[in-house]
Amino acid sequence: MNEAEEGAQEWKARRYAEHAGFVPALGQAVLDLLDPRPGERILDLGCGDGVLSQKIKTRGAEVVGIDASPDMVAAAKRRGIDARITDGFDLRFDAEFDAVFSNAALHWMKRDPGAVVAGVHRALRTGGRFVGEMGGHGNVAAITVAAVAVLEQHGIKDAASVIPWYYPTVDAYRELLQQHGLAGEYLELIPRPTPLPTGMRGWLETFAIPFLKRLPEAERETALDEMVARLRPVLCDEKQRWTADYVRLRFLARAERQTQDPTTGQAIGSRNNRDGSPGVPG
Numbered sequence: 001m002n003e004a005e006e007g008a009q010e011w012k013a014r015r016y017a018e019h020a021g022f023v024p025a026l027g028q029a030v031l032d033l034l035d036p037r038p039g040e041r042i043l044d045l046g047c048g049d050g051v052l053s054q055k056i057k058t059r060g061a062e063v064v065g066i067d068a069s070p071d072m073v074a075a076a077k078r079r080g081i082d083a084r085i086t087d088g089f090d091l092r093f094d095a096e097f098d099a100v101f102s103n104a105a106l107h108w109m110k111r112d113p114g115a116v117v118a119g120v121h122r123a124l125r126t127g128g129r130f131v132g133e134m135g136g137h138g139n140v141a142a143i144t145v146a147a148v149a150v151l152e153q154h155g156i157k158d159a160a161s162v163i164p165w166y167y168p169t170v171d172a173y174r175e176l177l178q179q180h181g182l183a184g185e186y187l188e189l190i191p192r193p194t195p196l197p198t199g200m201r202g203w204l205e206t207f208a209i210p211f212l213k214r215l216p217e218a219e220r221e222t223a224l225d226e227m228v229a230r231l232r233p234v235l236c237d238e239k240q241r242w243t244a245d246y247v248r249l250r251f252l253a254r255a256e257r258q259t260q261d262p263t264t265g266q267a268i269g270s271r272n273n274r275d276g277s278p279g280v281p282g
């Protein structure tokens, strides 16, 4: 994620671990889908603080973690991960991974999801797999509506344009994968109501920064209170426990043949035709 372009989301490793430590903790299902094998070389796209990269490494695979946040990359390095600061829209790997893995990161890459998928395809060896989980269609819908409504209440016009997340349907994402040379073998939308350890305020303070940044600083605390108040009737139970309305899009896709530059032999594109023949370089 490019922080500036993705709405100035400020990824601070300590704050993330406190308010969203459940994110890697709930990543077991997608790790099982990845099924990393000893000796495989795996790219963890949006590795965050490296909790899941470490689990992949424990299974005997070689892992490269990438993230746009220097703070997260530093945290991943402290776990012993080969972590690098990299923009997900600009992946420069060339047919060198057996798998690309991603958990809870792709929905932040809204500006050009096709560029991300094209880079993933380029990074994979033919037959390599792209396994991931991200927010899917309808993810945090109530939270998003509340945030947009509060911005409008504060005079922000076209507040929906501030939404920083990309939550595709199964059909839309399968199509995007296919356009970039990745054959979707499994895609599923999975509702996953998620208890929030530090309540809705903690979640909003961590993740709703792109909305809050649209307001003068003096209005932000009030706006947070207003978002929490709007959400209380639907996401807070009688024991004051908050649950977020998460929906996961979990998928596995496989890289079709790379299109190669005849002079350099390097992968130059990713748009294979549906029949597998090389298409327009992506």
Ligand code: BEZ
Pocket (backbone or CB within 6 Å): 104, 107, 134, 135, 139, 140, 165, 207, 246, 247
């Ligand atoms: C998610 O994992 O679905 C998510 C996390 C933070 C903000 C929005 C969505």
